[in-house]
Amino acid sequence: MMRVTINRPDKHNPLSRAVLAGLRSALEQAALETDLRCVLLRGAGEDYFAAGGDLRDLCSVRNADETEAMVIEARGVLDTVRDCPVPVVALVNGDALGGGAELAVACDMRVMAAHARIGYMHGRLNVSTGWGGGTDLFDLVGRSRALRMLARAEMVPAADALAWGLADAVTAPGETLEDCAASFIKPMLQQSPRLIRAFKAQAVATRRGGNRDGRREAEMRDFVQSWVHDEHWAAVDRILARSNPGPDRD
Numbered sequence: 182m183m184r185v186t187i188n189r190p191d192k193h194n195p196l197s198r199a200v201l202a203g204l205r206s207a208l209e210q211a212a213l214e215t216d217l218r219c220v221l222l223r224g225a226g227e228d229y230f231a232a233g234g235d236l237r238d239l240c241s242v243r244n245a246d247e248t249e250a251m252v253i254e255a256r257g258v259l260d261t262v263r264d265c266p267v268p269v270v271a272l273v274n275g276d277a278l279g280g281g282a283e284l285a286v287a288c289d290m291r292v293m294a295a296h297a298r299i300g301y302m303h304g305r306l307n308v309s310t311g312w313g314g315g316t317d318l319f320d321l322v323g324r325s326r327a328l329r330m331l332a333r334a335e336m337v338p339a340a341d342a343l344a345w346g347l348a349d350a351v352t353a354p355g356e357t358l359e360d361c362a363a364s365f366i367k368p369m370l371q372q373s374p375r376l377i378r379a380f381k382a383q384a385v386a387t388r389r390g391g392n393r394d395g396r397r398e399a400e401m402r403d404f405v406q407s408w409v410h411d412e413h414w415a416a417v418d419r420i421l422a423r424s425n426p427g428p429d430r431d
Contacts, residue, residue: 182370183211187224193232194224196280198251200235201258208261208269218377219369220265221362222288223272224281230271230297233279255280256312259287263313264385266378268369272362273297273348276336279306283314286321289384290349292362293339299347300336320388322347373412379403 185207187194224230242251271288277299319327342348352361386396
């Protein structure tokens, strides 16, 4: 397991270009660690996961060419999250706003503190989504809810996010985010790293809208490789040993 923290709590964890570059570097390192099963991404503190793009850093971006270059760079960073070969779980410790919401939704799963909210607040700045987060949102929660969130610049509380499928787990009263996350990811940590990567590959292909027949062929190849692997037969032997304890002895 790898932990990555957006550590600018005094500024509400804004996503400057330097922060995004650091995030890319961390995810590229994660891709190289073959024993890794998941990445946990959170913001520092308890108030903000990430408060969107760093406007002070980006205020010099004015013309269309500069803006397109900025979008391509930032979207590429979020693509390293989307395409990371292991699941990336956002620990939404506080509000995820604007670009921060796009980052949270770029992750594979979201564990939220009960007080946290996810808000596509772009409309308040008279801009649309730009880092691929709009596409992700429509895929995740459906047309009506995604449009509602965008058009109303709506702050979705954790309980609603869970009901909508925008969150996967929310802290219970008295439970810390770390404890909730540990419980949520525990089954992942018990899986073979090879299988985790095979499962994530299916998620990536689906997210990218890959050809269905191509996805099925890739799924079959992963199954064949896992079936003939020693790890599979060791698990089979354990199950058979439990179900067939052998002859009774005097």
